[in-house]
Amino acid sequence: MRPLATAASMAAMDKDTMENFGLPGRILMETAGRESARIISDNFPLRKKSVLVLCGTGNNGGDGWVAARYLLGWGWDIHVLLAGPPEKLSPESRINKTLYEKAGGRVFMAEDAAALKGPEQALFRADLFVDALFGIGLDRPVQGFYAGLMERVKESGGAVVSLDIPSGIHADTGAIQGKALKASHTITFGFAKPGLLLEPGRSHSGKIHVVDIGIPEVISQKYPPRVEQVTKKWAAAQLPKRSAASHKGHFGHLLLVAGAPATRGAAVLAATGALRSGCGLISLAVPETSLPLPGILPEIMVQGLKGDGKGFSSQATENLLPLLAGKSLAAAGPGMGTGKTAAAMLRILLESPLPLVLDADALNLLAQHGDLMDLLSCKKEACVLTPHPGEMARLCGMSVQAVQEDRIRAARDFAMEKDCHLLLKGAATITATPQGLCRIITEGNPGMATGGSGDVLCGIIAGLMAQGKPADTAAPLGAFLHGMAADHLAEKQGPQGYLPSEVAAVLPEIFKSITTGSAWKS
Numbered sequence: 001m002r003p004l005a006t007a008a009s010m011a012a013m014d015k016d017t018m019e020n021f022g023l024p025g026r027i028l029m030e031t032a033g034r035e036s037a038r039i040i041s042d043n044f045p046l047r048k049k050s051v052l053v054l055c056g057t058g059n060n061g062g063d064g065w066v067a068a069r070y071l072l073g074w075g076w077d078i079h080v081l082l083a084g085p086p087e088k089l090s091p092e093s094r095i096n097k098t099l100y101e102k103a104g105g106r107v108f109m110a111e112d113a114a115a116l117k118g119p120e121q122a123l124f125r126a127d128l129f130v131d132a133l134f135g136i137g138l139d140r141p142v143q144g145f146y147a148g149l150m151e152r153v154k155e156s157g158g159a160v161v162s163l164d165i166p167s168g169i170h171a172d173t174g175a176i177q178g179k180a181l182k183a184s185h186t187i188t189f190g191f192a193k194p195g196l197l198l199e200p201g202r203s204h205s206g207k208i209h210v211v212d213i214g215i216p217e218v219i220s221q222k223y224p225p226r227v228e229q230v231t232k233k234w235a236a237a238q239l240p241k242r243s244a245a246s247h248k249g250h251f252g253h254l255l256l257v258a259g260a261p262a263t264r265g266a267a268v269l270a271a272t273g274a275l276r277s278g279c280g281l282i283s284l285a286v287p288e289t290s291l292p293l294p295g296i297l298p299e300i301m302v303q304g305l306k307g308d309g310k311g312f313s314s315q316a317t318e319n320l321l322p323l324l325a326g327k328s329l330a331a332a333g334p335g336m337g338t339g340k341t342a343a344a345m346l347r348i349l350l351e352s353p354l355p356l357v358l359d360a361d362a363l364n365l366l367a368q369h370g371d372l373m374d375l376l377s378c379k380k381e382a383c384v385l386t387p388h389p390g391e392m393a394r395l396c397g398m399s400v401q402a403v404q405e406d407r408i409r410a411a412r413d414f415a416m417e418k419d420c421h422l423l424l425k426g427a428a429t430i431t432a433t434p435q436g437l438c439r440i441i442t443e444g445n446p447g448m449a450t451g452g453s454g455d456v457l458c459g460i461i462a463g464l465m466a467q468g469k470p471a472d473t474a475a476p477l478g479a480f481l482h483g484m485a486a487d488h489l490a491e492k493q494g495p496q497g498y499l500p501s502e503v504a505a506v507l508p509e510i511f512k513s514i515t516t517g518s519a520w521k522s
Ligand SMILES: NC(=O)C1=CN([C@@H]2O[C@H](COP(=O)(O)OP(=O)(O)OC[C@H]3O[C@@H](n4cnc5c(N)ncnc54)[C@H](O)[C@@H]3O)[C@@H](O)[C@H]2O)[C@H](O)CC1
Pocket: 011, 014, 015, 018, 025, 028, 029, 032, 056, 057, 058, 059, 060, 061, 063, 090, 133, 134, 135, 136, 137, 138, 139, 140, 141, 142, 143, 146, 163, 164, 165, 189, 213
């Protein structure tokens, strides 16, 4: 896993490093600025082109002054625009502004829009802008003068390199605070921030470079990350292992309850996802009125329970009970329907001793029936819920917009409050444990936004749990494998139009590429 740091934990680590470890802030800033200059120099062969460094009044601006001084010394055509009142300069920024000027650097001051109408206009013809306006200190929406400044940068069409965070992007959520710059590179200090990986922050960050500014392990280990990014290396280490003596009994038996007649394809896709993840045995329980199931693989054992034109009928609950025996876990929801019987069947599963994966209609039933939600909270065995933002909004009684504004908080709060595991789909996928540990999965692409994709993911996660993977591993690992398979198809076939069933079908190749480290990007 790649540890991520929120703005608060980053500021605390900085402070702890300066005050207790004894590494002065000026040295941290000097390192941040010099490393930024080196990365800029390595990535922009513009030596003789013009560069405008935009410095805010805080320490993000301080990094900008240091970077400007090094680039100046290496022969770059540098100007710095101090955006904001000089009297507000932070101490370290003030010192580094002075050093930059002593080194012969050119400074322009601007505190309001009028200042940008004079000769400074020429500055905006720069080929490259270094964005040192705001970092983790952004604490309110960007507006007025700063918004106008950002507009000028956008209109210029010049490339942007952001220091620490693209200015205007919230470090923890990736939300745009009023207005934000869009960078082709972001050079971030100490640790990557969640906001660089979550949309829209992710598409504003460009290539992310994480710079070690000298915060020692003895300090950073005092701030265990509450958010991590799933890496290919971690996924490879988590894949279920198989010995030569393995047999299907070693890889679990999943009971999947799904597939009302009108949505029986969802059951087929979820079962296929589970099978392709390596699950040993799969019993698929659908209403008998959904049979025969189109495209069902022969490896899936299909049970027809009592049903009618709409879905499971009342006797289906009696049919379900004997199916629980001998199963490793149950998954429910894909195309299951949300009628009275479906609710009764979900109750049986919640009251059973089986771990659960709940998706789609099972989530809508939880949102509609408070007593089922209570059973979820009291259930001792692991439960993984896999909502998309709309289902999450219904589960939490929030608007979709509120969920999307802070996806990590929404996922973490629900998981901790309901004592369950939660996977919030979207770009990027978030998983949260009952202890509040969150993971971000950046694999995946917009081509996955099609009916059936979530059914396959539900099956993959259930299949991994059937093989003995604990829920806090199966959810992020399943999302990683699913996203990587979709990325492979987007690369091979095209950005959209590939099928969820094809995503399931390439999983064996993904397992191979992860374990043998083949060329595929992680
Ligand atoms: N702390 C350290 O030792 C290091 C920090 N590094 C860099 O410092 C920034 C964080 O600096 P900070 O001074 O806390 O805040 P910012 O520079 O990010 O913010 C600037 C300043 O702007 C004001 N402000 C916030 N939002 C707005 C707004 N919307 N409009 C106008 N003004 C706004 C706010 O009051 C802030 O004071 C960190 O990101 C790093 O880049 C070094 O990297 C290393 C050590």
